[in-house]
Amino acid sequence: MFIYYMKLAIKSIRRNIWLSSLMVLAVALGIGACMTTITVNYMMSANPIPHKSDQLFYVQLDNWGPHFPFNDENEPPDQVTWRDANNLMQHDRFKQVAMGTSGGVIESDNREIKPFMAGIRLTYTTFFNLFEPPFLYGGPWQPTADKNSEQVVVLSKKTNQQVFGGENSVGRTLTIAGNRFRVVGVLDDYEPIPRFYDVTTGAFQSPEDVFMPLTLKLPLELGSSGNNSCWKDPDGDGFEGFLMSECINYQFWVQLDNAAEQEQYMSFLNAYVEEQKALGRFPRPLNNRISSVMEWMEIQEVVADDAQIMMWLAALFLLVCLLNTVGLLLSKYATRTADIALRRAIGAPKQAIFSQYITESALIGIIGGVLGLVLALAGIEAVKSMYGDFVSEHVAIDLTMVTVAIALAVISSVLAGCYPAYKACSVPPATQLRNQ
Structure with a gap:
């Protein structure tokens, strides 16, 4: 069933490529800003000698x-x-x-x-x-x-x-x-x-x-x-x-x-x-x-206050991007009410429709997360102006940061898609079909 939902999600994204691209870009910008600051803070707060730091x-x-x-x-x-x-x-x-x-x-x-x-x-x-x-x-x-x-x-x-x-x-x-x-x-x-x-x-x-x-x-x-x-x-x-x-x-x-x-x-x-x-x-x-x-x-406040403030500002920026994504999803699903009503009328349960649109949100999150990682790599270059070449040479998005980025993008996109998906599957099929 998941593969079926994924195929439907790909078709839906292709059907309205411009609106889907705007959602991907919104997620990517938020993830890029967040991962730049998270990576810097992760590096700055790392344990430099973990096997004996408590000794x-x-x-x-x-x-x-x-x-x-x-x-x-x-x-x-x-x-x-x-x-x-x-x-x-x-x-x-x-x-x-x-x-x-x-x-x-x-x-x-x-x-x-x-x-x-x-x-x-x-x-x-x-x-x-x-x-x-x-x-x-x-x-x-x-x-x-x-x-x-x-x-x-x-x-x-x-x-x-x-x-x-x-x-x-x-x-x-x-x-x-x-x-x-x-x-x-x-x-x-x-x-x-x-x-x-x-x-x-x-x-x-x-x-x-x-x-x-x-x-x-x-x-x-x-x-x-x-x-x-x-x-x-x-x-x-x-x-x-x-x-x-x-x-x-x-x-x-x-x-x-x-x-x-x-x-x-x-x-x-x-x-x-x-x-x-x-x-x-x-x-x-x-x-x-x-x-x-x-x-x-x-x-000694090795993790500088300005770095922590930047991280919270980036988190707020991600929230703004997700709110924009919610608005775009509502706009997109509003054009699909007739399709949803027809599927409901022929027996599709609310759960199936909800799962389909959540899968689409997750796919947008994955694409946005990958693009966000590219933007984060570019953002890390700006670290040179704040902390010097030594830091910038050693700040890297490792496997842990890649996992965090994709997970954050997917979770954020799914959360952003919950309300639009709920509104979409709550359409009364009889009323919508009578208006067609």
Whole structure:
């Protein structure tokens, strides 16, 4: 019976191709707008490390001034100081990592390769264990490299391609920010979306070009980049004086595998802050926090408000399109009252007529959904102007989004067709035939 209804639906669409095309276009426009915004929000809110996102926690310490909080909601600062990052890293009882950002010019020994500016992630070797970026060649540096401030680096795949032509560069050297470094590893493709390990400098930025030990920052006087906030001027002078200030510019993560470890770590943080209070720091009441990956994404509002507003506006636009489709279906079925009355008179039940027209609505939805996907692909190109090339290169309508689009189109079209179909099969056959 379904095949029969489908044949009737195809004939009905062909019989009034212009009106049917308007309905398909209305559905396609609504689905295209909706799927563009849904796809962006789906990508932005994705779990970047699903197998351990409930084990990785972002650490916040409230070192802010005594007279006012870091923000109006009394949240602790979103980063930690150089002093706290290094103090906490001295306790190897927990799997934790401190990190910050810098930059420098990379110079190859090959004179044909022009020097270029690169982003640097200053961190500890535990970064690679906690966040599990894949390696193409080599591996992380040894823990002794952190302790001894060895000049070693891990390169991104892109940087290795630029400097060494994509070859295995482990053991080779290059110049970064005027200093010689030895390559110990090269990452394979690693582009977590969102870039959860540091959302303070942008959740949708590309990962850094170079990774090197954070302990090199002071001896090499490597500059700072990213967000840097202070509640008072540094007490000391020079580069080291700034590092030892209350300015926040570093991110800190810890891996805690169960609730017991979480409690132990919070006790450790509280004890650390109490110790620092005795030294004259941390004037505010205890306000330490640890947040899992997804909690931290929510706190930092990684899914921007404008993206969510756009999604709701697109949903309203889809509703308007469906209301137009309802009007077009009513107009179309109004011209078919004689046919409907005749079928009813020769014994066709209301259910059969209703099913036929609902099938036609579903077919319009399928066609509109496919066309809507094409429009969504075009709409995603507009994302570049909002979130940058890195996001647009990685936003894709995958199988999940295709399924959602078709399902949304069919359900919307069927719902839009229910009232017109009900009106159509409610025509009194005797009255209609007498008027013919």
